[in-house]
Amino acid sequence: MSVTSTKKALLREINCAYVPVTDPAVSAEWYERVLGLQLRSPVKPGRGAIMIMGGGQWLFLLPSPGMTPLTFDTTGWAEDDELFEMFPLCFQTDDIQALHASLIASGAWTEAAIRDEGGCGFQLDFKDPDGNKFQAWQPPAGQGD
Structure with a gap:
């Protein structure tokens, strides 16, 4: 379609x-x-x-x-068709800074820094203790409210 x-x-x-x-x-x-x-x-x-x-x-x-974690490899997400371990779920958050700090304090795998994607807001990939990979997204101010 x-x-x-x-x-x-x-x-x-x-x-x-x-x-x-x-x-x-x-x-x-x-x-x-x-x-x-x-x-x-x-x-x-x-x-x-x-x-x-x-x-x-x-x-x-x-x-x-x-246990097989929620994650899969794709070439449709990264630059130059590079292989990328994809997250199947993206969650919205109102406080990505607090989320990042909590993940770091817990020892969970998370990206070292929150990504500022401009008009797309802020993004952060992380994994739970079983290796399930997720993304958290915080929309730019005034969007997603």
Whole structure:
């Protein structure tokens, strides 16, 4: 289907996301402590955890035997068709500086510096303890409110 299609989009937004983890209870503690997400209910053995983001969306942390992190290689993101380890989810944040500081304090893998992408805002790639790669994005002032 072409980009200029007039068909109404049948998908509106992402309501929740599912993230593979080694141990949902351990991951839930990290997501709560480092990212400030709220645990919806106690984690039951063998079951996943539901984390609530600031906008109310749910992030499910599900046990994954043989754990394969959320990440993939692509040539469609980097300059000169270089191979890039891509993040499948990009989260919006209101305070990318505080997020970066919290990630560093936790010892998580994160980029050394926040990238200022001008009109696209500020961006930061990071990984959770299981190696799931994400991006955080803070829109420029006056956008994304």
